Amino acid sequence: MRQRSIVDVFRNAMEGLIYGFRTQRNLRVHAVLALVAVAAGWLLDISRTDWMFISLAIGFVIVTELLNTAIEIVVDLASPEIHPLAKAAKDTAAGAVLLAAVFAVIIGIFVYLKPFIRWIF
Numbered sequence: 095m096r097q098r099s100i101v102d103v104f105r106n107a108m109e110g111l112i113y114g115f116r117t118q119r120n121l122r123v124h125a126v127l128a129l130v131a132v133a134a135g136w137l138l139d140i141s142r143t144d145w146m147f148i149s150l151a152i153g154f155v156i157v158t159e160l161l162n163t164a165i166e167i168v169v170d171l172a173s174p175e176i177h178p179l180a181k182a183a184k185d186t187a188a189g190a191v192l193l194a195a196v197f198a199v200i201i202g203i204f205v206y207l208k209p210f211i212r213w214i215f
């Protein structure tokens with residue numbers, strides 16, 4: 095295989111992102127929630143450190159969702175028939191997304207709860 099240029103590498107990565115967002119409803123839901131989190135951060139004027147945590151949480155969820163998608167595709171390719179290992183691979187990948195989402199919620203509570211209560215009262 096010929097050496098790929100940086101432009102090719104970037105184009106393939108963008109195609110992967112577009113494929114993920116086009117085909118995965120969960121990824122689109124996470125993206126909308128990320129926009130809500132950014133809007134809330136802006137509204138509540140959270141600190142630089144808090145922005146760092148929120149960015150990491152958003153990135154972590156979206157990256158795990160993309161990896162989950164990639165694993166689902168590879169499993170479907172390698173094992174279109176029902177197989178306990180195919181189930182284990184998909185369930186484990188889904189578990190990673192679930193954990194990332196749970197940690198994102200925990201970070202969100204730490205970051206937003208106090209400024210939100212202050213904003214209300």
Ligand SMILES: Nc1ncnc2c1ncn2[C@@H]1O[C@H](COP(=O)(O)OP(=O)(O)OP(=O)(O)O)[C@@H](O)[C@H]1O
Pocket residue numbers: 118120162166173174175176177178180181184185188
């Ligand atoms: N080849 C298989 N063999 C055994 N179980 C499978 C197989 N494919 C899927 N499953 C089971 O069905 C579940 C859903 O798999 P599916 O491929 O439909 O994922 P999905 O619903 O598209 O996931 P997501 O909502 O994250 O996109 C898996 O978590 C797994 O438990």
